[in-house]
Amino acid sequence: MKFYTYWRSTAAYRVRIGLKLKGIQVTDYSIHLTRDGGDQFKTDYATINPTSLVPALELDDGRVLIQSLAILDYLEETFPSPALLPAEPFERAQVRAAAQIIACDIHPINNLRIGQYLKSDHGQTQDDVVRWMCHWMDLGLASFEKVILPDTKFCFGDAPGLADICLVAQLYNAHRWGAAVDKLPRLLQIEKNCLEVPAFAESVPEVQPDSESV
Numbered sequence: 001m002k003f004y005t006y007w008r009s010t011a012a013y014r015v016r017i018g019l020k021l022k023g024i025q026v027t028d029y030s031i032h033l034t035r036d037g038g039d040q041f042k043t044d045y046a047t048i049n050p051t052s053l054v055p056a057l058e059l060d061d062g063r064v065l066i067q068s069l070a071i072l073d074y075l076e077e078t079f080p081s082p083a084l085l086p087a088e089p090f091e092r093a094q095v096r097a098a099a100q101i102i103a104c105d106i107h108p109i110n111n112l113r114i115g116q117y118l119k120s121d122h123g124q125t126q127d128d129v130v131r132w133m134c135h136w137m138d139l140g141l142a143s144f145e146k147v148i149l150p151d152t153k154f155c156f157g158d159a160p161g162l163a164d165i166c167l168v169a170q171l172y173n174a175h176r177w178g179a180a181v182d183k184l185p186r187l188l189q190i191e192k193n194c195l196e197v198p199a200f201a202e203s204v205p206e207v208q209p210d211s212e213s214v
């Protein structure tokens with residue numbers, strides 16, 4: 001399978017962790033999001049993913065999946081072990097709800113194109129954009145902490161799953177932009193526990209082949 005990714009994309013980071021947890025081999029194709037106006041808008045990639053966002057996963061038969069959570073759902077159904085979701089329906093919904101706090105409530109309003117638009121069309125500075133992002137991360141991550149289990153190694157138990165995947169990827173951005181993560185020690189402990197798992201450690205943006213020193 002072909003995995004269209006960018007080292008600093010947190011949505012791609014989610015899928016990267018899921019692929020590695022499940023031991024699925026893919027070939028990476030890096031889509032540089034900021035160089036020359038962004039490779040995501042160039043015809044080659046915009047034909048593969050009409051939303052011009054990463055990630056995308058091209059299956060061996062040429063069909064393409066987009067949207068990180070939809071890709072992770074597909075991987076869960078086609079490579080069920082190890083499971084990213086619990087078996088029991090209510091528990092599955094709880095894990096999905098936590099994941100969606102990040103993927104639906106925090107990430108979409110902090111995306112690269114949001115910041116670019118705030119600057120280009122609304123007169124905001126880079127500092128304003130960083131404050132904007134940190135505001136929504138602080139609010140969303142504090143809610144996230146309240147909906148996970150209080151005293152487990154990972155968000156919902158003894159093994160990492162979908163909520164941990166979304167958390168670790170979002171915390172990467174939270175550290176990057178200076179969100180108030182020191183107020184969320186439980187999340188930092190879960191992040192530490194996750195990063196001791198090889199699939200997470202090997203998925204860290206800085207160790208990806210397309211990473212850059214910035």
Ligand SMILES: N[C@@H](CCC(=O)N[C@@H](CS)C(=O)NCC(=O)O)C(=O)O
Pocket residue numbers: 008009010011012033038040052053054055066067068069103111112113114
């Ligand atoms: N909801 C999408 C979000 C994808 C997304 O926003 N990706 C970002 C990187 S994390 C992107 O490609 N941004 C490019 C841009 O904003 O132009 C998903 O979960 O896959």
